[in-house]
Amino acid sequence: AQSVTQLDSHVSVSEGTPVLLRCNYSSSYSPSLFWYVQHPNKGLQLLLKYTSAATLVKGINGFEAEFKKSETSFHLTKPSAHMSDAAEYFCVVSDQGHGGATNKLIFGTGTLLAVQP
C-alpha cells in the first residue's frame, strides 16, 4: 500500500530564507506524488506533481520538488520564503491500485509553515 510521511509537523523560517519541507513515500508501484497547499479558509491548491517524467518538478509560486527514488523522498523546496507562503502543506501519493483504476489520493499529516518577518 502507498503512504507518505511528512517528517516535520511545523517548520518556521524567516522571510527571504530557503524553505525545505520533507516528505518520504512508500509505494509498491512507480508513484505519482503531489504537493498541495492549504491556506486558512481556502481550498487545497495543487503546487506541483510528479508522474514519472522529469525528477525535478517545478511548481507554482517558486516551489519545486525533487523525486529521489534511492531515498524514497519528494522534498519540497523554495529558495526564498515570502510571508504569503505561510500555510499548511500536504505531501500526497496517488494510490494507483490495480492498473491505475482507483487513483485515490493518500495524504500525509501536513506541515505547517510559519514565515517570520
Place this chain on the structure above:
Amino acid sequence: GAVVSQHPSWVICKSGTSVKIECRSLDFQATTMFWYRQFPKQSLMLMATSNEGSKATYEQGVEKDKFLINHASLTLSTLTVTSAHPEDSSFYICSARSRRLAGLETQYFGPGTRLLVL
C-alpha cells in the same frame, strides 16, 4: 479554470438533524468526485468516491447510511449527514476530477464546509 465550490461554507445544527453539503465543479465536468473529512490538526481522510450516475464507493469504516452521497450530474455532488451527532463535527472537503484536465491523478478541491453539531 478548474474551480470547485462548496455550499455552505459552515453550518451549525442540532443533534439528530440532517445536513446537506453541495459540491460543484464550476467550469469543468467532473466524472468523479471525492469526499474527505479533516479533523483539527489532522490530515484529510477519504470518505467516499462517487462517479456520476452510479452509487458511491465508501471507504472502510464510513457508514453509507449515515453519509449519503448523490452525484446526479457532472457538476454536482451532495453529501448528506443524516441524524448528525456531535462526533460528526468536522471539516468536510470535496474534490473533483476530470479525465480531460491534467490526467486521472489530479484532483481539484473545494474550500471545505465546517460542520458543528450541538
